[in-house]
Amino acid sequence: MDLTHDLTSVIAKSFGLFYLIALSVGITIYAYWPSLGKRFDKAANSILDDEDGPCR
């Protein structure tokens, strides 16, 4: 099968579109998932004091 312009643009307009939409929805849900808030806060604050050496 040839990789023609028509074929690639059909793929781009169907699969390409939906996977990008799915991806952005997925990532937004992940980023705003309420129960992860604490973990993110902790991560954001964790770098402020990290000179006390490795834990392992």
Place this chain on the structure above:
Amino acid sequence: MMERLTGAERQIALMICVVMAIVGLVMAAAGHSDPLGIHGAIVLVAAAIMTCFVLRAIGEPEPAEDRTNSYYDDPTKAGLVIALFWAVVGMGMGVWVAAQLAWPDLRFDAAWSSFGRIRPVHTSGVIFGFGGNALIATSYHVMQRTSRARLAGHVSPWFVLLGFNLFCIIAASGYLIGVTQSKEYAEPEWYADIWLVIVWVVYFVLYIRTLARRNEPHIYVANWYYLAFILVVAILHIVNNLAVPASLTGAKSYSAFAGVQDAMTQWWYGHNAVAFFLTAGFLGMLYYFLPKRAERPIYSYRLSILSFWGIVFFYIWAGSHHLHYTALPQWVQTLGMTFSVMLLVPSWASAGNALMTLNGAWHKVRDDATLRFMMVAAVFYGLSTFEGSFMAVRAVNSLSHYTDWTVGHVHAGAMGWVALITFGSIYSVVPLLWKRETMYSWKLVEWHFWLALSGTVIYVFAMWNSGIIQGLMWRTYTESGTLAYSFTDTLVAMHPYYVARACGGALFLTGAILAAYNVYMTIRHAPEKHPERDYPTSSEAAEPAVPAAE
């Protein structure tokens, strides 16, 4: 450098050096009069120097430190010093290139000093030499801190750092003797490319293994950016450099792609080199060093996640904006244009996130030049991405393409964003790593800041003017429908701006030299700071090297 390696590690290092020396010898013998032969000799000399280093240390006593107690910062320190060395070399070359454009006689009639050869020495010198070393060094720092874990290995960090620099030396020396595969930012030939793949895979494995030791459930966002930088650069590098050597005893190779496919592959590479080398890695720096220096957590961690994925997934599609109005199919150009415009959103999200983090700490920005470096870098990041998205629109690109406007955009990003965030990070991390109270001279940091800022502004404004004048002159027609200006007319019009650019560049270079001097003096002369509390203590001090019973 070697004293912290155990006996077994020193032996591994020795073995690597010997293998390298053999490879160099084979290259030198097989390539003899070809540039490949010269590069073989360079590899051989580099391996011999390293062998001497290792041999001198091999009989020394083993380190007594407890490795679980502290981070392994020696490779970071070396990397930062090397980065500053490349900064001075690469920017010095940039000033020379700029001066040649203003006064062509500055070529001095040699072949090696022609514009086409020293220009890639400048671009590779600053991007890979300065930027690359700074990225590797800071990534070692950040991966250990954010994971609360020591580097996973003691030989591999050195292998990555020094191996990468060998690549840089092969690249730069190759340009001067005329080696190039004519792909911008990917000029080195096949043997250097293979070597870089090896180095890069080791780098990736080292990063993953260090993260695997981490103590936190969540991987701090700066690491994501560094990892994207490593992983995507590997993919780009391998695909774009697919080539068949004309012979195994010569440097010349032929690309696996032809015609417009080759062009598209090159600019898919080229743009993502901007995205993942000059942006993602440095965003990693921004997300770690800016909050740290401001002593405030990042404004919105959630936004940083969103913009990360936005940048990763949009950038991959944007490369075709470099090929507007070419043989590339129209729809591919439109695709690149659309994604470039969408890219503005995650880019500004990152820049805004950085500035909002500083909101409420403006007094610190005012007083602390180091933080100001990072703040201005974020502003230039916002500016250059806005400009980029604008230039990617086909109608705008018809004016800007091939002109100095592109060069102005490049340096708004490269000097204003990449170099400033790097200098800011270096100033914040050097006193910490060498356990000094502060930098040797804060006045010099202040001087550097203003030199760098004025240099960038002069450079960028000169190129905007020059580029737009040039573009407009090219498209001005007379009433009879012929071109109004000859090419020489445009050169005359651009000359003053070229002089201005060379001056701006010289200011920027002066700043970089001050930085190198200041760091050197900090290492040598700044008063030491003895950490009073939970600072990682070097365990040689904590426990006696000789057991008490003896």
